Amino acid sequence: KAGVTQTPRYLIKTRGQQVTLSCSPISGHRSVSWYQQTPGQGLQFLFEYFSETQRNKGNFPGRFSGRQFSNSRSEMNVSTLELGDSALYLCASSLEGLHLPTDTQYFGPGTRLTVL
């Protein structure tokens, strides 16, 4: 089975712009979660989508949004970029998602976003 894929791998944007990141989960997985990873804050949960519905959301401003399509692929959008949004954005897929504590999350390689 192919793993979780994320595109693009690297992105450079300027302040005020918006960006869309894409995540393709493992075939058959219905849950996609997004995380932001920075050296200072570590890994922080953004949101989880399950069967096209946002099921859970972390403590991020409304500039961060996402969606999931019927084939379980997910996109994450950040509007009005700020310097502090520079980070590695990781997505993870799983069969049943975070509501099942024992479910294993499989991570993609991430998208490195740099905001200038």
Add this chain to the structure above:
Amino acid sequence: AQSVTQLDSHVSVSEGTPVLLRCNYSSSYSPSLFWYVQHPNKGLQLLLKYTSAATLVKGINGFEAEFKKSETSFHLTKPSAHMSDAAEYFCVVSDQSNYQLIWGAGTKLIIKP
């Protein structure tokens, strides 16, 4: 609320010697606990998970962890370090109150030749 503390930000060992990465957790529920590894410029990979079955959990690449409820610990060990083990390791607890994963700050494992 659940929380997880990785007691060392960096651990340095010589190749062939044992590895110990320490993790303490706080949980109101019977927790699910995980260890993930992240190699440079790569995504996160699950090493092992504890889900209230056996307290000694074996994972990939020779790693194992022991769940100790009385000590609220879930330390990761490996008998003999290999150069390829150099990476960052994350201890994670599943927060069943809000269905999120709570991540430790990470421990960078350095292997000396």
